[in-house]
């Protein structure tokens with residue numbers, strides 16, 4: 186349909202991006218950024234040619250650079266726009282863009298009201314050289330506010346390629362906000378790929394006893410009540426926390442250069458695949474790719490029919 | 493390379509009104525009302541006239557209402573889900589344990605209000621009277637205001653941009669009949685956004701006594717907390733101290749302690765030292781804290797002998813000390 190609508194700076198820039206997945210939650214700290222990171226890693230690993238990117242629109246609390254071990258990397262300008270930072274060096278199949286790369290000092294606070302946030306998000310979508318992508322994963326801040334509204338607004342030209350993943354933890358306070366997030370996706374007609382329940386249960390490393398530190402099961406119940414797919418639960422995984430904290434990287438941080446960035450990122454994917462969560466997440470990512478693929482073929486059919 | 497900081501000095505964040513456009517030079521700037529960015533801004537006339545510093549008519553009303561509030565404390569964190577709302581609730585309960593002390597809790601997390609649930613008053617509504625909106629009372633001396641009391645249904649999303657949030661926060665400060673309060677504790681959303689700027693702008697004149705900053709032990713949280721402390725310094729709020737929450741978990745079966753959110757870079761204690769703020773203490777992970785919050789009951793009253801309760805009470809004592817109370 187609307188070919189002219191796609192002819193906006195954002196529409197043109199994202200012309201060759203097949204799927205855009207918005208990761209959101211309502212509640213803070215439930216694991217949006219870690220789910221975004223893991224999803225991107227799994228999608229990249231899903232095929233030897235898959236091209237993936239993460240856009241971090243958490244402007245005041247960007248976590249993605251740290252989680253990908255890319256803290257302190259600069260962003261360069263080219264004649265064709267900003268060049269994203271690649272987590273996998275010269276292979277360039279995992280791109281990333283975040284406010285975190287643009288700060289002079291990483292402890293600088295970003296104190297912006299809505300209009301500035303809006304402008305930054307527009308630039309992220311229209312001025313970054315995203316290129317051809319199979320998946321663009323968007324990590325969002327908690328809530329349903331300026332960042333989310335701006336994001337959906339600027340992405341309107343590519344609306345048919347948008348979908349959302351809702352992350353929650355099992356507590357009532359988190360589920361309540363997840364419902365709000367779901368209302369947001371409905372109000373903005375974002376198709377929901379499903380709900381992930383994160384930090385569900387903890388296995389004591391000493392005796393193996395499973396403690397429901399943050400309770401358990403609420404995410405699945407919510408998904409079935411709301412008639413949306415439940416993608417799976419991820420238990421508390423302390424190895425994952427340490428991996429995403431990138432503590433081993435921080436020592437070498439000041440000497441960060443593209444060449445050791447490359448070595449490091451292979452290490453990231455390799456190390457990730459060793460965590461207990463990786464295999465669980467793989468099935469989540471597979472469900473997502475399957476849904477997206479079937480939607481895409483339906484879309485193709487629809488286009489053929491109208492043509 | 494590209495950096496966010498441009499050659500022109502950034503405006504003082506507190507002098508950018510919530511309804512100003514992207515490139516507002518700040519109402520305190522020489523260029524206020526005269527910059528290119530000012531074209532079409534609703535405040536242009538006032539700013540250009542140079543007489544009114546800060547075009548918000550709510551300010552005097554806020555000042556009047558806040559005159560009867562002795563202590564104003566913000567609970568902050570750059571990171572989401574670290575336990576700000578839970579801590580705010582414990583602080584409120586602990587202050588209000590003394591019948592002589594009047595306490596108020598104001599929840600400015602407009603998109604994700606948790607305070608009504610945690611305090612067990614989620615089904616309450618706000619009532620209007622001649623002297624303004626009246627807070628919802630958990631007990632005689634603990635009044636609460638939250639957007640959660642104003643939604644037709646708990647599942648409704650509040651999809652608001654900055655100016656509307658700013659408007660509601662000003663109403664919470666000027667139209668709520670708080671009465672005389674010894675403490676007003678403000679729960680905030682994570683980050684450094686419109687809500688934070690608005691609350692600081694409105695309370696600046698009445699005076700904020702300080703902020704309690706909450707973190708969890710892992711680096712991903714600490715990096716956001718450094719930014720939050722930087723924010724406090726930028727806008728001139730005193731940091732009363734840092735609390736490390738979810739600091740270790742004792743298995744209920746074998747009683748062994750393990751670190752779920754491992755302090756890979758030294759945790760809250762080191763951060764407090766590095767940034768020269770007081771370390772107020774560490775609260776362990778205790779599943780009963782989450783359950784109490786979900787059921788809206790006071791953890792401190794329910795489990796008075798737990799290590800987490802001891803930790804909370806120690807921290808609250810230290811906060812009082814910092815305040816000189």
Ligand SMILES: Nc1ncnc2c1ncn2[C@@H]1O[C@H](COP(=O)(O)OP(=O)(O)OP(=O)(O)O)[C@@H](O)[C@H]1O
Nearest residue numbers: 213214215216217218219420421422426571572712
């Ligand atoms: N399954 C898990 N097990 C243990 N820890 C986890 C798990 N998922 C995420 N975490 C950790 O919890 C913390 C919060 O996660 P994360 O930063 O991804 O949340 P978020 O929703 O993006 O937070 P914010 O709202 O601040 O953006 C991180 O330190 C992360 O490593």
Ligand SMILES: Nc1ncnc2c1ncn2[C@@H]1O[C@H](COP(=O)(O)OP(=O)(O)OP(=O)(O)O)[C@@H](O)[C@H]1O
Nearest residue numbers: 213356572573574575576577578777778781782785
């Ligand atoms: N020490 C603790 N032990 C166990 N659970 C805790 C502890 N502190 C907080 N929680 C639980 O963790 C979750 C997050 O806490 P809370 O909602 O207070 O965080 P927050 O910082 O206010 O989050 P948000 O950024 O979304 O506002 C809640 O379910 C709460 O009950």
Ligand code: SF4
Nearest residue numbers: 516525530533536539
């Ligand atoms: S008129 Fe005043 S508030 Fe509006 S942009 Fe100019 S300086 Fe900012």
Ligand SMILES: [Mg+2]
Nearest residue numbers: 217218243248
């Ligand atoms: Mg995040």
Ligand SMILES: [Mg+2]
Nearest residue numbers: 576577601606
């Ligand atoms: Mg909260």
